[in-house]
Amino acid sequence: MTSKDPLDIEYLTHERVQRLIDVVRFCVEEISLTFDQWDEPHVTGPGLYFAIVSGHSVRDYADVMGDDYWPVDISHEVLEDVDSFYDAASEVAMSRDGAVVISVDGVIQKQMVRFLDFTPDTVPQSEHAIEYEDWMGSRHMSAADTSARPEVVTTITLSEETGRLTLFEEGRYVTTPYDEIRDERDMQGDSVE
DSSP: OOOSSTTOOOGGGOHHHHHHHHHHHHHHHHHHHHOOOTTSTTOOOOOEEEEEEOSSOOTTSEEEEEEEEOOTTTOSBTTTOHHHHHHHHHHHHHHOOSBEEEETTSBBOSEEEEEOOOOTTTOOOOSSOOOOOTTOOHHHHHHHHHHTSTTEEEEEEEOTTTOOEEEEETTEEEEEOHHHHHHHHHHHOSOOO
């Protein structure tokens, strides 16, 4: 994201925000790796959708997701206790639907949300077109759209069908299938620096 004003904060290159994104990504990868039935037909695994946002509210482009809540009693801030964040994410991945909103300071919103589709008057003016692929389901397409919003730094998804992790920024994505996550982790070890 290119700054329009010299006082704008570049969250995509901000050290603490990058650490936040790295920790969320690592935990999502770990949740994918702990599920060992990805190859079995008709089996649904853990699924996740995180949005890291810079604004003070998502109410203009999200609706509450019923009674789906992030367990703030387990983890209310990502970087405060990564193990607790992982435990909460593991619980949510198997039992809840919707997106988890995390502010750039790492605080997790209790209410899970459904991000709204763009309307003709809200389509972002971006130098990049939003990218979609045939393998993307509704969670991934929502994450792609949501990542194009100026208030959203990054969205991260875990496919409940394949274990694929996808990171979206400004409507573009980088995706890592389960087999690649496993192979990369085997080569790198298991720790976040």
